[in-house]
Amino acid sequence: MSTPAPAGPAPADLRFHPLRDSATMLRRNLKHMLRYPSLTVMLVGMPIVFLLLFVYVFGGTLGAGLGGASGGRDAYVDYVTPAIILMTVTAVVQGTAISVAMDLTEGIIARFRTMHIARVSVLTGHVLGSVIQAAFALAVVIGVALLVGFRPAAGVGGWLATAGFLVALTFALVWLSVALGQVSKSVEAASNVGMPLLLLPFLGSGFVPTDSMPAGLRWFAEYQPFTPIIETLRGLLMGTPVGHNAAVALGWCALIALGGHLWSKRLFNREYAR
Amino acid sequence: MHTQHSAIAATGLRKSFGDHVVLDGIDLDVPRGSVFSLLGANGAGKTTTVKVLSTLIRADAGSAWVAGHDLTTEPDAVRAAIGVTGQFSAVDNLLTGRENLHLMADLHHLPRGDGKRRAGRLLEQFDLVEAAGKPVSTYSGGMRRRLDLAMTLVGSPRVIFLDEPTTGLDPRSRRGMWQIVRELVAGGVTIFLTTQYLEEADELADRIAVLDRGRLVAEGTADQLKRRIPGGHVRLRFADPLGLDAAARLLGEVSRDDDALTLRVPSDGSLRSLKTLIDRLDDRAIEVDELSVHTPDLDDVFLALTGNPHDEKVTSR
Numbered sequence: 001m002s003t004p005a006p007a008g009p010a011p012a013d014l015r016f017h018p019l020r021d022s023a024t025m026l027r028r029n030l031k032h033m034l035r036y037p038s039l040t041v042m043l044v045g046m047p048i049v050f051l052l053l054f055v056y057v058f059g060g061t062l063g064a065g066l067g068g069a070s071g072g073r074d075a076y077v078d079y080v081t082p083a084i085i086l087m088t089v090t091a092v093v094q095g096t097a098i099s100v101a102m103d104l105t106e107g108i109i110a111r112f113r114t115m116h117i118a119r120v121s122v123l124t125g126h127v128l129g130s131v132i133q134a135a136f137a138l139a140v141v142i143g144v145a146l147l148v149g150f151r152p153a154a155g156v157g158g159w160l161a162t163a164g165f166l167v168a169l170t171f172a173l174v175w176l177s178v179a180l181g182q183v184s185k186s187v188e189a190a191s192n193v194g195m196p197l198l199l200l201p202f203l204g205s206g207f208v209p210t211d212s213m214p215a216g217l218r219w220f221a222e223y224q225p226f227t228p229i230i231e232t233l234r235g236l237l238m239g240t241p242v243g244h245n246a247a248v249a250l251g252w253c254a255l256i257a258l259g260g261h262l263w264s265k266r267l268f269n270r271e272y273a274r
Numbered sequence: 275m276h277t278q279h280s281a282i283a284a285t286g287l288r289k290s291f292g293d294h295v296v297l298d299g300i301d302l303d304v305p306r307g308s309v310f311s312l313l314g315a316n317g318a319g320k321t322t323t324v325k326v327l328s329t330l331i332r333a334d335a336g337s338a339w340v341a342g343h344d345l346t347t348e349p350d351a352v353r354a355a356i357g358v359t360g361q362f363s364a365v366d367n368l369l370t371g372r373e374n375l376h377l378m379a380d381l382h383h384l385p386r387g388d389g390k391r392r393a394g395r396l397l398e399q400f401d402l403v404e405a406a407g408k409p410v411s412t413y414s415g416g417m418r419r420r421l422d423l424a425m426t427l428v429g430s431p432r433v434i435f436l437d438e439p440t441t442g443l444d445p446r447s448r449r450g451m452w453q454i455v456r457e458l459v460a461g462g463v464t465i466f467l468t469t470q471y472l473e474e475a476d477e478l479a480d481r482i483a484v485l486d487r488g489r490l491v492a493e494g495t496a497d498q499l500k501r502r503i504p505g506g507h508v509r510l511r512f513a514d515p516l517g518l519d520a521a522a523r524l525l526g527e528v529s530r531d532d533d534a535l536t537l538r539v540p541s542d543g544s545l546r547s548l549k550t551l552i553d554r555l556d557d558r559a560i561e562v563d564e565l566s567v568h569t570p571d572l573d574d575v576f577l578a579l580t581g582n583p584h585d586e587k588v589t590s591r
Contacts, residue, residue, distance in 0.1 A: 014350050017383060024380040032368045035409070111364035111425070114328045116354035117381050 018118035025125025026132075032099070033133060043095045044137045047088040048144050054080050054207065055148055062208060077149045081142075082233035083206030086226065087198065088141045089170050092134040093177035094194030100126055100181030101190030123264050127174045134170040153239035162236045165249075169229060172253040173197065175260030182267040200226045225252040281306045281433045281464035282327060286336035289322055296322045297333070298488035304481070309455065309465040311479030313472065313576070318485045320468035321361060324437045327466065328358045341433050357431030361438045363418045364425070365410050371421050372397065372406040378428035389428075396424040400454070416447035423454065434458065436467045440474060452477055472576060486580040499575045508541040508551060511564040520560050525551075535563075543567045 033040055054062070055077050063076030103109060103126070112122050142150075154162060177194065184190035203220060204210065204227035210218050221227055228248040235242030282304040289297040296319045304310040314320050325331045327340055329349045338345040341355035358364070366374050375396055379389025397403050400420040405413060410421065419439065426434060436455070440448040455478055459465055469475055475482045476496045483493040492499055512518045512535045521537055522530050529538045541547050548567070555562060 014354060020383065021381060024377065027380075028366065028369070028377055031373065035368055106367065107360060107362045107364035108366045110330060110360060110362075111358065112381075113330055114353060114356065114358045115381060115429070116350055 014116070016118040018121055018124070021118045021121035022124040022128065025121045026128045029099070029125045029129030030132065033129065039095050039098070040133060040137070043091045043133070044088075044140050046091050047084050047137075047141050050087060051080070051084045051141065051145060051148065054084070065208070065212065074149055074151075077145070078151060078238055079234075080207060081145045081150045081152075082230050082237060083201050084141060084145065085138060085166070085233060086169075086201050086206065086230055088137050089134055089166065089173060090194065090197040090201070092130055092137050092170065093173040094191070094197065095133070096126060096130040096174050096177040097181035097184065097190045097194050098187060099130075100178050101184045101187045104182065105187065119268060120265060123178050123268055126178055127171070130174045130177075131167065131170050134166070134174075138166060152237040154237050158236050158239075162233065165232060165236060165246075168250065168253045168257075172255075172257035172260065175257050175264055177260070179260050179263040179267055182264060200224060201230065204230060206230050225249070225256070228252065279305055280339070281308075282310070282338070282340050282466060284327070284336060284338035287323070287326060287333045287338060288335040289319075289326060289331070289333050296488050297326070300336070300485075300488075300490060302338075302483070302490075304464060304466060306464050307459065307462050308480040309459055309467060309478050311475035311482045312466070312468045312485050313470070313475045313482055314468070314485035315470060315580075319488045320470075320485055321437055323485070324358070324360070324435050324466070324468060328356055328435050329353055330358075355431060356433045356435065357426035357429060358435045359419075359423045359426045359437065359439060361441065363422050365418060365422050367411040368409065370407050370409055371402050371413070371417075374410060374421060374425055375428055378425045382429040384428075392428060396427060400424045401450075416443050416450070419443060419447070419451065420454075423451075427458075431463070433464045433466065436465060438468055438470065440469070440471065448474075484576060484579050491579045492575070502575060502578070506541055506543045506567070506569040508539045508543070508548065509564075509566045509568060510537045510539065510555075510562050511535055512537075513561055513563050517561055520558060521555060521562075524554060524558055524560070541567070543569050 055073060059073040059076040059080070063072045063074070063079070066075050066079055100123075103122075109122065113119070152158070177197075180193040181190050184193055201207070203217065204224055205221065206226065210221040210227065213221055228245040229252065231240075231245040232242055232249040234240050235245065280303050282302055284300060284302040287297050287300040287302075288295075300319075300323060302310075312320050312323060322331070326333045327338060327345070329345065329352055332346070340352045343351040343355065345352055366377065369377065372393060375393035376389060379393060382389075384392065397406050400423070402417060402421060402424065405417060410418065413421065423436075423439065439455075440451050443451065452474070455465060455467070465478075467475075467478060479496065481494065482496055482499060483490050484499070485491070492502065494502075510521060512521065515532070515535065518530065518532070518535050518537065522528060525537065525539055528540075530536070531538075539551065541551065552565075
């Protein structure tokens, strides 16, 4: 058999439009969130419950242990809020893993794969949607923190820097989460893969200073990525010294974002097997 | 191979999943503007064929061109030319019907106004206007399948793959789907249709290929396939062995079944030949309990060709 000459009409415009397609997919994901708000409500509710729990149940005792001049519950609100903010981000990205895993069980993903679209837009739609969802969740959680006595020292510049840092952090963790959602064999599995992300703030400087931990744990706590991330947040919001934490935190974010992005793309482009 | 005029051309397509050979050397040639039906039982490899030809999975060996583009080297060009409506509905359940169509219009980069008009027309054409504003999760199976196909059509594909488009639909929805397919073909689109319903292939397809365990065992028009098997016959059932014997002596070249007390008499099923047969029996006063006429249908063809009537028999409805 000879190779056929190109047949048929001239090929259609075969350029890809990743930005346009990503915007379309973002609209799709935002519609999902608006129409089925229960996941968003749960993602916002959980950090708020933890905030109230830590401030009103544990706050008096833990605050006394901080050893500051003021001490007590008021000091602890200021100490724990950056950790709760981080927890809000990890809760949202856990939701991303669930949404991605759910989406992949839908037949429409197979349709997207047979269409001439920028494939990555299926993923970027989720990423951008989650960043917007995180911004909303963070606004609510920080609002509640302010109501229960959170008194940040940050000025306008500090808040802008905090916002920028949180966007970078969310972006990085979401890409990781999109990959985790894809490797999950089921939606139930996807709801568990984010657990370590939720636990890590506890095994760092999130809820208590690392000095109070036993040696082995302290070593882990000081080197795990969430400790510099929390210390950076704390520094930006409370004016505590940031030191090299910001650079380390941004380095981790860049690393996680790049790794998550490459892993996600690779997973999505692997042979369709459903 | 006439790839110049072919919408789909394939040679030697093979695909295995582990040790399990699903496609064992498939050759296809589907002319532009025709309906080609791939007929087979569950597990014959129909869906795998569609997945390979629609770029969802890669074949292990062989080559194929779809809409004039090589599947391996130009998958993007293939994707730009095809539309796929799979066995499992490829719709977004959380969006409304209209939003699903708008989503497709946006992904095809249609200008907003054009996309809206096109969506509106498709909703009308597919009888979904009333349900357009409801979430797809509330749709019936038939509505979902119609929406699925409507979404495929938003991009005006030149080649459409329909993988078991009517499986699970009620008879009325099935006929509606057939009508839609006919209209599409009238508009010059090429349809590659898989089905396990012989009636469907007979109704719609210009050419039919029978797929059995990953191999094409026959290909041709419905009439050509029907001609490949022994012709029709009349089946006579008698009350007792005496009648059976008498009729067998009278009619000569027949096949008899002593247990069922039946005779199969070759016949074209025409009124004249039936009358002749009945007159001959009547002359000898042979009592016949029951008479039935059998014209060959694709069921006979399928069973004759695949020879596995008990193993996941093809359904004829």
